Amino acid sequence: xxxxxxxxxxxxxxxxxxxxxxxxxxxVCSMLIQKKLIxxxxxxxxxxxxxxxxxxxxxxKEVGGYEHVVVLRNIKVVxxxxxxxxxxxxxxxxxxxxxxxxxxxxxxxxxxxxxxxxGKKRLCLITNALCPIKDSCEGTKEDQVGTIAAQMSAHxxxxxxxxxxxxxxxxxxxxxxxxxxRLLNIFSEKTSAKAVYVESPTALLGAIKTRNISxxxxxxxxxxxxxxxxxxxxxxxxxxxxxxxTLKKYSDKAPSTDRFATHEVKVDYEYKSVEDPNKxxxxxxxxxxxxxxxxxxxxxxxxxxxxxxxxxKSVKLLGFTDxxxxxxxxxxxxxxxxxxxxxxxxxxxxxxxLARAMKEMNKVAILRCVWRQGQGSVVVGVLTPNISExxxxxxxxxxxxxxxxxxxxxxxxxxxxxxxASWQPNEQQQEAADNLVKMLDLAPSGKQExxxxxxxxxxxxxxxxxxxxxxxxxxxxxxxxLDETLKTITEADPDLLSEKKNVIDAFSKSFELKENxxxxxxxxxxxxxxxxxxxxxxxxxxxxxxxxxxPVKVEKIGDSSPVQDFExxxxxxxxxxxxxxxxxxxxxKINSLIENFYDGDNHGKALECLxxxxxxxxxxxxxxxxxxxxxxxxxxxxxxxxxxxYESLIPRGLTLISKSEAIDSEVTDDEARNxxxxxxxxxx
Numbered sequence: 027x028x029x030x031x032x033x034x035x036x037x038x039x040x041x042x043x044x045x046x047x048x049x050x051x052x053x054v055c056s057m058l059i060q061k062k063l064i065x066x067x068x069x070x071x072x073x074x075x076x077x078x079x080x081x082x083x084x085x086x087k088e089v090g091g092y093e094h095v096v097v098l099r100n101i102k103v104v105x106x107x108x109x110x111x112x113x114x115x116x117x118x119x120x121x122x123x124x125x126x127x128x129x130x131x132x133x134x135x136x137x138x139x140x141x142x143x144x145g146k147k148r149l150c151l152i153t154n155a156l157c158p159i160k161d162s163c164e165g166t167k168e169d170q171v172g173t174i175a176a177q178m179s180a181h182x183x184x185x186x187x188x189x190x191x192x193x194x195x196x197x198x199x200x201x202x203x204x205x206x207x208r209l210l211n212i213f214s215e216k217t218s219a220k221a222v223y224v225e226s227p228t229a230l231l232g233a234i235k236t237r238n239i240s241x242x243x244x245x246x247x248x249x250x251x252x253x254x255x256x257x258x259x260x261x262x263x264x265x266x267x268x269x270x271x272t273l274k275k276y277s278d279k280a281p282s283t284d285r286f287a288t289h290e291v292k293v294d295y296e297y298k299s300v301e302d303p304n305k306x307x308x309x310x311x312x313x314x315x316x317x318x319x320x321x322x323x324x325x326x327x328x329x330x331x332x333x334x335x336x337x338x339k340s341v342k343l344l345g346f347t348d349x350x351x352x353x354x355x356x357x358x359x360x361x362x363x364x365x366x367x368x369x370x371x372x373x374x375x376x377x378x379x380l381a382r383a384m385k386e387m388n389k390v391a392i393l394r395c396v397w398r399q400g401q402g403s404v405v406v407g408v409l410t411p412n413i414s415e416x417x418x419x420x421x422x423x424x425x426x427x428x429x430x431x432x433x434x435x436x437x438x439x440x441x442x443x444x445x446x447a448s449w450q451p452n453e454q455q456q457e458a459a460d461n462l463v464k465m466l467d468l469a470p471s472g473k474q475e476x477x478x479x480x481x482x483x484x485x486x487x488x489x490x491x492x493x494x495x496x497x498x499x500x501x502x503x504x505x506x507x508l509d510e511t512l513k514t515i516t517e518a519d520p521d522l523l524s525e526k527k528n529v530i531d532a533f534s535k536s537f538e539l540k541e542n543x544x545x546x547x548x549x550x551x552x553x554x555x556x557x558x559x560x561x562x563x564x565x566x567x568x569x570x571x572x573x574x575x576x577p578v579k580v581e582k583i584g585d586s587s588p589v590q591d592f593e594x595x596x597x598x599x600x601x602x603x604x605x606x607x608x609x610x611x612x613x614x615k616i617n618s619l620i621e622n623f624y625d626g627d628n629h630g631k632a633l634e635c636l637x638x639x640x641x642x643x644x645x646x647x648x649x650x651x652x653x654x655x656x657x658x659x660x661x662x663x664x665x666x667x668x669x670x671x672y673e674s675l676i677p678r679g680l681t682l683i684s685k686s687e688a689i690d691s692e693v694t695d696d697e698a699r700n701x702x703x704x705x706x707x708x709x710x
Contacts, residue, residue, distance in 0.1 A: 032069045032146045033101060033139055035131040039153035040118040041077025043198070047190050048115055050227045051152055053511065054234055055112045057488065060495045061236045062104045064271050070138075071108060072101035074131050075115065077122030077157075083130045084137075094120045095130050101138045109495060121157035124206075128174060128185070136181055144182030150234060154190045155206035156198035171209050175216040185219040188233045192225030192474070224481065225474050227511045231488070232481040244362065245397045250342045257376045258367035259341070261397070264424065265361045268484060320605045320646060339399040344392045344406070352390055352408045357426040358433070364409065364423040378421040381411035393425070406430070458529075458536040465526045466518075477515065485512040583611040588631070589638045596642050605646050612639045613655050620662060636680055649683035649691035656682060656701075 036058075038051060055073075062069045074083070075096050082096045099111060128149060135147045162170040178185065187210050213219040224230045241262050248256035280287035297307045314330070315322040325333075366373035384390065391409040407427040414421050442450070451459065469475035489512060496503050508516070523530065580594040595608035612635060619632035636659075643652035684698040685691045 031143070032066060032148060033135055033143055034069065034148045034150060035072040035074060035101065035134055037124070037127040037131050037149060037151040037153075038073065038075045038115065039077055039122045039124065039127075039151075040075045040116055041120060041122040041157060042118065043121070043154055043156050044077065044190070045117055047154070047227075047230070048117065050230050050511070052112045052115055053227075053509075054231050056109050056495070057231070057491060058234055058236045059104055059109050059112070060491045063106070064491070064494075065237050067104065069104055070101045071099070071104050072131070072134055073098040073108075073111070074127055074134070075118070076124065076127040077118035077120055078116055079119045083133075085130055085133055092126045092130055094118065094122060095126050097130070097134070101134055106495075106498065122153065123157070123159045124151060124153050124155065125159045125170065125174070125209075127151070132174070132178065132181070132183065135183060141181075147181065147183045149178075149183060149185040151185065151187045152190070152234075153187075154198070155210065156203060158202050158205070159209070167205075167209060168212060171212045172216060175213050175219075178213075178219070179217045183218070185213060185217070186235065187213070187219065187221040188230065189221060189223045190225075190230065191223050222481070226476070226514070228476075228483075228514045229478065229481040231511055232478075232483040245339075245341060245395070246367075247339065247341065249364065249393075250340060251380075252343070257380075258370050258373040259364050259377070260367055261341075261425070262363050262365070263360055264363040267360070268487060270487065270490065334402055335404075336400065336402070337396045337404055339396050339401070340394075341396075342394045344394055346384070346389045346391050349388050349390045349410070352428070356408075356428050358429055359427050362425040363412070364425055366420055366422075374420045377423070381413060381421040381423060384411045385413055391423075392428075395425075455536045458533045461529050462533045465522070465529045476519075482515060485515045488512055583608075583615050588612070588615050588635050592635070592638050592642065596646065605648070609639065609643065609646075609648060609651055612642075616655075616659070617662075620659065633680070640680065640683065644683055644688050647688055647690050649688035649693070653682045653691070653693060656680075 036055060038055070040048065044051075059071065062071070075098050076094060078094055078096050080096055081093045083092055084097075085092045086095070096116070098115075099108065128151065131149045135149075139147060159167065161167065164170075189207075189210070207221075210221045214221055222233050224233050243260050243262055245259075245261035247259070249259045250256050275291035275293070277289050277291045280289055297312055299305045299307055313324045313326055315324045317323075364377070366377040390411075393407055393409050395405050395407060397405075405427050407425050410424045410426070412422045412424050468477055489508065492509070493505060496506065580591045583591040583595070592608055592612045595604055595611070598604035616632055616635050616639065619635065636656075639655070640652055643649055682693045682698040682701050683691050684693050684695045686695055
């Protein structure tokens with residue numbers, strides 16, 4: 027038996043009052059099975075429908091009663107056939123009795139699992155609870171529900187009740203609805219059951235727990251309030267981002283007739299030497315390297331382990347602060363929940379006292395947490411009290427990770443009040459904007475809030491699961507259009523927009539709308555290439571192609587644009603040798619220009635190259651190379667008596683690189699300033 031294997035029985039009301047919502051029930055049940063095929067392929071599911079004309083269940087045959095209840099599918103491992111079975115749900119003609127369905131479902135779980143699988147047996151009831159249940163032969167209806175709840179707890183069963191109300195179910199007798207709500211609430215009080223009420227197809231889609239995730243602690247130990255005060259706590263994840271299932275590589279190389287082919291793709295990597303591409307470098311000769319400027323710094327695994335910060339496992343209180351000091355946008359990552367150690371009454375009392383004191387004083391706690399021994403990181407977070415509304419549930423804390431200084435992004439924006447009066451909205455414009463915001467309120471007074479997070483599924487994931495199920499049966503199927511239920515999550519409500527059209531029109535009329543013309547693309551590059559005097563038109567496509575030309579990797583400094591070539595070579599980061607090569611090539615280019623210095627064109631080009639070399643040596647922290655080269659140029663110029671060359675260096679500030687410009691330089695600021703003066707005197 028799989029460790030997290032779940033046994034689930036779906037109890038579906040198909041009576042006359044549920045006919046309008048049956049299409050949505052088919053969708054949500056199909057989605058449940060689709061997810062189980064991915065995440066819980068060993069789970070077992072049974073289906074019971076009630077409100078049918080027929081009766082087909084074992085209890086009717088054994089003891090009688092339990093009429094209009096049909097076992098549509100016995101408890102079996104999930105498969106694709108079950109998804110198809112939901113498309114053929116019967117439409118009943120009789121008012122269903124949900125208590126009969128619950129008893130039939132319990133009987134199926136007991137006979138299937140006996141005393142095993144405790145905590146993994148679940149009932150899921152979907153009904154509108156508009157029809158009365160039958161009177162009990164012994165005692166009241168409340169006594170009957172209490173007896174069923176006691177048996178449910180004794181066999182380790184859980185139950186979820188999804189009650190469909192509002193526009194999905196239509197009107198009903200309020201007295202009967204109140205009675206059914208009261209009876210279902212007894213299950214919540216006496217056993218592991220919960221009831222949720224939904225009023226829209228979207229809420230119904232998110233109301234059923236489609237994936238069974240077993241809670242796992244991330245920390246068990248002491249919450250250290252001080253050296254002599256500790257509370258035993260357990261920490262669980264409260265929320266976590268649901269991601270796409272892991273997609274695996276698939277190979278179609280196996281013969282189609284091979285039934286046992288796994289079609290698995292195994293990936294193996296080889297590392298080869300740069301000097302000898304045919305030589306494979308074994309793992310013991312490989313080492314990780316980290317970029318540091320133009321060079322790669324190798325760090326061995328032993329060095330990495332030595333430099334790692336290795337804190338001890340602990341959760342320590344750093345202090346308390348006002349809740350107003352911790353902004354909501356500071357919260358990072360997932361939310362964790364701190365609960366007292368189960369079965370520890372003293373821990374529960376201490377947590378409750380601390381939580382209630384913090385709530386009363388409007389305080390939060392700042393903690394330093396290392397969840398496990400050997401963890402390489404420390405988190406600092408805020409602990410917020412969570413006072414329980416149920417006597418059976420102890421008080422707890424919510425924990426959110428806070429950012430460090432490096433994690434914060436400070437963006438400064440000017441205040442709207444700093445704009446001129448002509449840019450400020452008048453009273454009419456402000457009122458129109460206020461009305462627009464009120465119109466789009468997801469929680470209007472007197473109505474259920476729309477798109478509640480706990481009932482709103484991720485539309486991207488839901489669409490993926492549906493398409494995956496479709497592709498499993500029809501490999502060539504195209505992507506279907508977006509489902510109407512998912513559209514309500516991703517698009518504005520068309521009924522609301524139609525109903526509040528006057529508000530939208532009033533907002534539009536309150537503001538002057540002007541077209542923002544698109545600026546034309548620059549054609550400088552094209553005009554350079556265009557022959558002089560040509561009247562040939564250049565299309566937008568041609569302009570795009572010219573602008574999108576992939577730059578060519580520069581490997582040497584040419585004659586036409588030496589400065590640009592030098593900068594391109596300095597920007598290469600695939601090897602640290604490029605910086606040395608670029609500097610040496612530029613030196614050679616300057617020497618070549620100096621040798622032909624009497625040519626007027628070379629005068630300015632040599633100075634520009636020398637300026638670029640100086641800038642590059644400062645950026646790459648290579649001041650010695652430039653300073654030695656500048657001294658070398660002086661000696662060459664002195665031999666050739668090129669007085670004009672040094673006169674042109676003075677106004678451009680072309681002197682030695684000082685220590686204030688590059689920390690590795692051995693030249694002081696005074697030496698750099700006096701360098702050209704001394705050289706000028708020598709040349710004279």
